[in-house]
Amino acid sequence: MANDMMPHFELFQPADLDTAFALLDRWGDRGWKLAGGHDSLDWFKDRTRQPEAVIDLEGIAELKGIRETSDGIEIGALTTLTEIERSAMLGERFGLLVDATRRVASPQIRNTGTLGGNLCQDTRCWYYRYGLDCYRAGGNVCYADTPVAMNREHCIFEASRCVAVSPSDTATALAALDASMVIRHASGERVVGIEDFFVPPAVDITRMTVLGPGDILTAIRIPGTWVGARFYFEKVADRNAWDFALVSVASALRVDGAGTIEDVRIACGAVQCTPRRLTDVEDLVRGRAHNEETADLAAAASTDGARPLNYNHYKIPLVQNLVKRALRV
Secondary structure, three states: OHHHOOOOOEEEOOOOHHHHHHHHHHHHHHEEEEOOOHHHHHHHHOOOOOOOEEEEOOOOHHHOOEEEEOOEEEEEOOOEHHHHHHOHHHHHHOHHHHHHHHOOOOHHHHHHOEHHHHHHOOOOOHHHHOOOOOHHHOOOOOOOOOOOOOOOOOOOOOOEOEOOOOOOHHHHHHHHOOOEEEEEEOOEEEEEEHHHHEOOOOOOOOOOEOOOOOOEEEEEEEEHHHOOOEEEEEEEOOOOOOOOOOEEEEEEEEEOOOOEEEEEEEEEEOOOOOOEEOHHHHHHHOOOEOOHHHHHHHHHHOOOOOOOOOOOOOHHHHHHHHHHHHHOO
8 A cells, every 4th residue: 555655756837948947957857747647646655756846837828729830730748639629620631540549548648648748758678667777777688578478568669678669649740741859958849759758678678758958848730741641540459449559550541533632641550669750661552542451561661680589579550550551542
């Protein structure tokens, strides 16, 4: 029962970014940024994370809202998942994100969970979450990559010491939409493409994103490039609600009047530590006829280079079937 009790910390609720940055500078790596809080509270209750200060960003109005821009749409990082799910503007232009958001957890969690929080949540590998000294936690072993490990939910691509996967449904959709992330720091702002926002373990095994202690993800920008495209999102999970993906796929597809694939972006979730762009598949099908033969070729190519673990071989045919479905729209 003691493990369900959160450790003591100082709580700060800034009303503007300047105050938030001052608090982050004051507390450094002893502080913890809080968005919706669902992932953070799990860490606190398990006592795996024990910050001295929690900076709750919920009261910063400029981090919320869905806004039209000259070349697309900008979404504040603290916009709730329910707001995204119900947005008529997003539904009309980027239904792919709406579909993915609708599959996140449960309605109760989507009411308070935020887009930024969903994107920045840490991996759900139970060996890591329960406090074992794995590579990601600073140790020298991956407990999920052993002959007796429980690794049914883990990587089949690009594992480098760590075989945990990215748990974010919205990240998969945003990768297919070529989104960019707006990151603010006390000294300025930078914009990072979504594929550069997530950090593979071969680059830095201790974190999932490029965000540093003094950084705040303020907004997500979706360019108008894919407005009017054919979208497809599918998530396979053990349960229809309140569960993380075993594999997911998101695609944006343009087909010309002659039935030829003009352009396409495809991303898979829960198959590696970052959302996986299937660029080889995209190159393969671009310029081909939009038909069953092309979908079959894409499916076969989608798992080239996969290295399944003891208990997740099922992900190979699952990825192939989801990619085939995505190319049929």
